[in-house]
Amino acid sequence: MADKKDLVEVNSEDLNDNKVTVWVKRPSTKEYKDSQVEYNRAFREALESGAILKKKLGEYMRAQGLWDDTKDSEERQLLAEVAKEEGKLKKGGISLERAKDIALNLRKTRAKFRNLIAERTMLDSNTVEGQADNSRFNSLVTLCVLKEDKRSPAFEDLESYNDSAEEPWVAKAAGELASLIYEIDPNYDNTLEENIFLKSYNFANKENQLVNEDGHPIFVDEEDGEEEEYLIDENFRFIAYRTDEGYKNQDSEDRYFVNKQGQEVTEEGKLVNDDFVPFLDDSGKPVPVPEKEETPEEASEEVSEEIAEESTEETAEAEEKAPKKRGRPKKTEEVS
Numbered sequence: 001m002a003d004k005k006d007l008v009e010v011n012s013e014d015l016n017d018n019k020v021t022v023w024v025k026r027p028s029t030k031e032y033k034d035s036q037v038e039y040n041r042a043f044r045e046a047l048e049s050g051a052i053l054k055k056k057l058g059e060y061m062r063a064q065g066l067w068d069d070t071k072d073s074e075e076r077q078l079l080a081e082v083a084k085e086e087g088k089l090k091k092g093g094i095s096l097e098r099a100k101d102i103a104l105n106l107r108k109t110r111a112k113f114r115n116l117i118a119e120r121t122m123l124d125s126n127t128v129e130g131q132a133d134n135s136r137f138n139s140l141v142t143l144c145v146l147k148e149d150k151r152s153p154a155f156e157d158l159e160s161y162n163d164s165a166e167e168p169w170v171a172k173a174a175g176e177l178a179s180l181i182y183e184i185d186p187n188y189d190n191t192l193e194e195n196i197f198l199k200s201y202n203f204a205n206k207e208n209q210l211v212n213e214d215g216h217p218i219f220v221d222e223e224d225g226e227e228e229e230y231l232i233d234e235n236f237r238f239i240a241y242r243t244d245e246g247y248k249n250q251d252s253e254d255r256y257f258v259n260k261q262g263q264e265v266t267e268e269g270k271l272v273n274d275d276f277v278p279f280l281d282d283s284g285k286p287v288p289v290p291e292k293e294e295t296p297e298e299a300s301e302e303v304s305e306e307i308a309e310e311s312t313e314e315t316a317e318a319e320e321k322a323p324k325k326r327g328r329p330k331k332t333e334e335v336s
Contacts, residue, residue: 006025006026007024007025007026007150008023008025008176008180009021009023010022010023010024010172010176012168012169012172012173013168013169014167014168015166015167015168020167021148022145022147022148022154022169022173023145023146023150024144024145024146024176024177024180025144025146025180026144026180026181027140027144027180027181031143031144032140034139034143035139035140035143036136038135038138038139038158039132039135039136039139040132042131042134042136043128043129043131043132045131046127046128046132047128051126051127051131052127053127053128053129054124054127054128054130057124061119061120061123066119066120066123071116075113075116075117078109078112078113081109082106082110085102085105085106085193085194086106086193086194088102089102089103089106089193089194089196089197090193096201099197099201100197100198100201100203102194103193103194103197103198103203104194104220106192107194110192137174137178138158138162139158140177140181141155141161141173141177142156142158142161145170145174154173189208190208195208198210205217212229212231214247215250216231216247216250217231217232217233217234218230218231219232230260238257238258238259238260239257239258240256240262240264241254241255242254242255257269259271
């Protein structure tokens, strides 16, 4: 029987919001061996189709103008900056405000680094080895994701898995398997120096979102060199509160959506109080919006609706005039 740490329960839902529970187990030696067959098949097919080998990726990117010495230098520079700023936060001994600036800047530096290598990471997954690795992982998903009974596979085969790939529970189960295989830390962001600092001094909440002094999640915009704070909800939409009490309690019933200018908007982003003023003609008089001409199809539809309404009215009137039958209702048979 699998050890508890090698078996993970996954609770999620399907596309129809129905609850789904599956179990993910750490692959055994046999399952790794079985998945290697799929790796070899995919490796051969990718190579025959003209995919490049991983060791030639750098050469390919330079030939295509996707990478050069400048980007190479920028990558090293960003990594050095991350290490330097992390060291300052670990050491301490500076003002809290300065430390906050360093932590926020560290977030930006990491984002720049991720954006810089994003294309290389994407292309890496399309190399011969990348495609083969992906096929092996998909094979392991079909072998290691189990139904609620912890014994039966959740997928009959690769085709069944691919057909269900869009389901939320499938994505979550695959993520758990990746964590087991590649030892990915699901709490990785919580281990970053900047997030440890920001949460320790109440500049961020447990989800690592920046918060203001009242604990509200915020978005900080630095447009034109000036910082501007905006209240946001869990979906990063700009919000405001109608009352001080609602703001104090972060009452979802009291809040409403706003745009960047603070104007109330609908969920679709349209202004609630539209201050639109009609356009004017040359003499300064308002110009009404031209009425749309009715098409033959619309006219025919209106006539059909009028006829249907008249027919309904006549039927109702006839029913009112008709004598009503009275008497005992028919006896129905009882079912024993």
